[in-house]
Amino acid sequence: MTQLALVIDLNVCVGCHACVTNCKEWNTSGEAGPMVDRNPYGKDPNGTFFNRVQTFEVGEFPQTETVHFPKSCLHCEEPPCVPVCPTGASYKRKEDGIVLVDYDKCIGCKYCSWACPYGARELDADQRVMKKCTLCVDRIYDTTMTAEERRPACVRACPTSARLFGDIHDPDSEVSHAIREAGGYQLMPECGTYPANHYLPRRKVKLRIREDEIERADNPLKIDGQLPKPGKAEPTLDDVSSW
Amino acid sequence: MNPAYSVVFLTTLIGAGQGLFLALFTIESYAAFGLLPPQSSDFYALGGEISFALLSLGLFASFFHLGRPERAWRSATQWRTSWLSREVIALPAFMGVSFLYGVAHWTGVNPVLGELYSGMPVNITAVLGVAGSVLAFALFVCTAMIYACVRFIREWHSPLTVINYILLGGASGFSMAAALAAYMAPAVMPLLAGWALIITTLGLIGRGASLIRNARLKPKSTLQTAIGIKHQHIVQKSMGLMGGSFNTREFFHGQGAGRLRSLKWGFLLSVFVVPMGLLGVGLVSASGEVLVLACVVQYLGLLVERWFFLAQSYHPQNLYYQSVS
Ligand code: SF4
Numbered sequence: 001m002t003q004l005a006l007v008i009d010l011n012v013c014v015g016c017h018a019c020v021t022n023c024k025e026w027n028t029s030g031e032a033g034p035m036v037d038r039n040p041y042g043k044d045p046n047g048t049f050f051n052r053v054q055t056f057e058v059g060e061f062p063q064t065e066t067v068h069f070p071k072s073c074l075h076c077e078e079p080p081c082v083p084v085c086p087t088g089a090s091y092k093r094k095e096d097g098i099v100l101v102d103y104d105k106c107i108g109c110k111y112c113s114w115a116c117p118y119g120a121r122e123l124d125a126d127q128r129v130m131k132k133c134t135l136c137v138d139r140i141y142d143t144t145m146t147a148e149e150r151r152p153a154c155v156r157a158c159p160t161s162a163r164l165f166g167d168i169h170d171p172d173s174e175v176s177h178a179i180r181e182a183g184g185y186q187l188m189p190e191c192g193t194y195p196a197n198h199y200l201p202r203r204k205v206k207l208r209i210r211e212d213e214i215e216r217a218d219n220p221l222k223i224d225g226q227l228p229k230p231g232k233a234e235p236t237l238d239d240v241s242s243w
Numbered sequence: 244m245n246p247a248y249s250v251v252f253l254t255t256l257i258g259a260g261q262g263l264f265l266a267l268f269t270i271e272s273y274a275a276f277g278l279l280p281p282q283s284s285d286f287y288a289l290g291g292e293i294s295f296a297l298l299s300l301g302l303f304a305s306f307f308h309l310g311r312p313e314r315a316w317r318s319a320t321q322w323r324t325s326w327l328s329r330e331v332i333a334l335p336a337f338m339g340v341s342f343l344y345g346v347a348h349w350t351g352v353n354p355v356l357g358e359l360y361s362g363m364p365v366n367i368t369a370v371l372g373v374a375g376s377v378l379a380f381a382l383f384v385c386t387a388m389i390y391a392c393v394r395f396i397r398e399w400h401s402p403l404t405v406i407n408y409i410l411l412g413g414a415s416g417f418s419m420a421a422a423l424a425a426y427m428a429p430a431v432m433p434l435l436a437g438w439a440l441i442i443t444t445l446g447l448i449g450r451g452a453s454l455i456r457n458a459r460l461k462p463k464s465t466l467q468t469a470i471g472i473k474h475q476h477i478v479q480k481s482m483g484l485m486g487g488s489f490n491t492r493e494f495f496h497g498q499g500a501g502r503l504r505s506l507k508w509g510f511l512l513s514v515f516v517v518p519m520g521l522l523g524v525g526l527v528s529a530s531g532e533v534l535v536l537a538c539v540v541q542y543l544g545l546l547v548e549r550w551f552f553l554a555q556s557y558h559p560q561n562l563y564y565q566s567v568s
């Protein structure tokens with residue numbers, strides 16, 4: 001079974017909102033019609049987005065760290081938003097685990113948004129149906145695109161490669177490796193939703209270099225260039241040492 | 244959550260309609276077993292149609308909740324998994340039965356369909372009454388389970404939610420039946436007013452219990468689990484948007500703690516205490532006006548109660564929407 005997902009590296013994300021912008025651009029131009037934008041250049045800009053980047057400050061000054069936190073639908077493996085939907089508009093695809101909304105069936109009752117603990121669903125104020133991240137289902141299977149392009153718009157846009165995309169059920173995929181090796185975790189595990197998207201934690205990267213690692217141990221004059229060139233008759237290191 | 248008025252009206256109106264139907268059929272069954280004098284069928288007819296009218300108004304209100312009401316029929320398809328879908332089926336089914344029940348009494352077309360082994364005749368209204376009572380309870384359970392089944396909204400996720408929907412709907416319905424009986428079937432008014440008093444008292448206990456429970460709840464999800472960083476000190480600096488979004492509109496009621504507290508005491512008085520007093524006075528003085536007043540006050544109070552029920556629910560998504568920039 002395939003479960004496509006995003007893995008987001010919080011250690012790398014710089015909070016530039018490129019993924020937000022590219023997500024909106026791709027999805028507002030698609031077949032499903034535009035995603036609402038009210039006052040886009042006015043006082044209270046307001047609209048539907050699939051992806052948001054939030055910013056948190058962890059710790060107390062001066063020991064603080066700024067964490068940029070991209071959030072979109074996590075394509076949960078036990079999605080609480082799906083069984084509550086009265087119309088069947090919300091569903092989880094068997095073949096790749098993507099959770100989708102059928103905009104032609106949705107009646108806009110908002111019940112699914114109540115049932116999602118992450119606030120990942122947003123009602124489109126113009127179309128009056130529920131919208132959420134599709135994992136760019138209209139990109140990733142589009143064979144008219146190159147393999148490189150067949151990835152979600154947010155992943156393509158990220159300038160720091162903080163977003164990985166792949167099948168988390170395939171133990172050899174890039175995302176599975178990242179989750180295993182970099183301590184990938186899920187959001188709100190207490191809700192029992194088993195999100196497919198994972199996050200990689202902040203890491204402290206500290207490199208300790210000792211003196212003798214800078215100077216070559218077998219460099220007695222400490223200057224590489226002035227190493228005496230032994231004559232042909234001189235014993236080599238192998239000759240003097242008897243081991 | 245930010246309560247939707249359509250939901251407030253839907254749940255209170257159909258609750259009263261269901262309670263009223265149950266009250267009518269209680270009287271009819273008592274009468275059938277000879278425990279009460281038989282009542283004029285006008286009483287049942289009018290009561291049945293009032294119940295139908297309340298349910299219709301509730302159904303009408305529910306359409307305002309939908310973004311795409313023209314597709315509402317689709318919402319009956321997922322009854323296997325969704326309590327909302329089950330409600331969408333139970334409500335029209337119950338409406339149909341209450342309508343027929345009223346019509347059968349009004350037209351007097353009420354043939355005997357069979358006999359119990361004791362020789363007691365079973366009329367068509369008895370069959371409709373039993374079916375309607377089952378459907379009324381099913382509808383109560385469906386409506387309440389819509390809220391009770393959302394696991395992480397802990398204020399709702401409790402059997403008390405179901406109990407209270409039944410009790411509060413029952414209380415308002417029996418109060419209405421008592422007021423109606425004062426004019427159309429005075430002989431059964433004391434029984435109905437008495438039951439209304441008892442159910443209202445039980446409702447006070449049930450709702451009080453849920454208020455106490457809610458006051459002691461601690462949210463399971465925290466900012467730490469929400470973003471997965473284990474540090475005691477985390478503050479949101481930006482929610483990633485400035486002009487608000489669906490997330491900031493749908494899940495915050497926007498009222499201060501003081502306003503909530505006064506609404507809570509307001510509904511405790513107007514749903515329970517005042518109607519209990521008025522029902523008592525009405526019962527003793529057999530005054531129709533007092534009973535009508537009791538059920539009006541109680542219904543208005545229930546509007547506040549339902550608003551408060553919806554507002555007093557902490558949604559974990561709010562953890563992600565705390566600070567604008
Ligand atoms: S993140 Fe929310 S909307 Fe997405 S699958 Fe999970 S519960 Fe459903």
Ligand code: SF4
Pocket residue numbers: 084085086087088089090101105106107108109110111112113129130
């Ligand atoms: S808003 Fe649409 S997708 Fe969500 S539960 Fe209602 S019908 Fe289903």
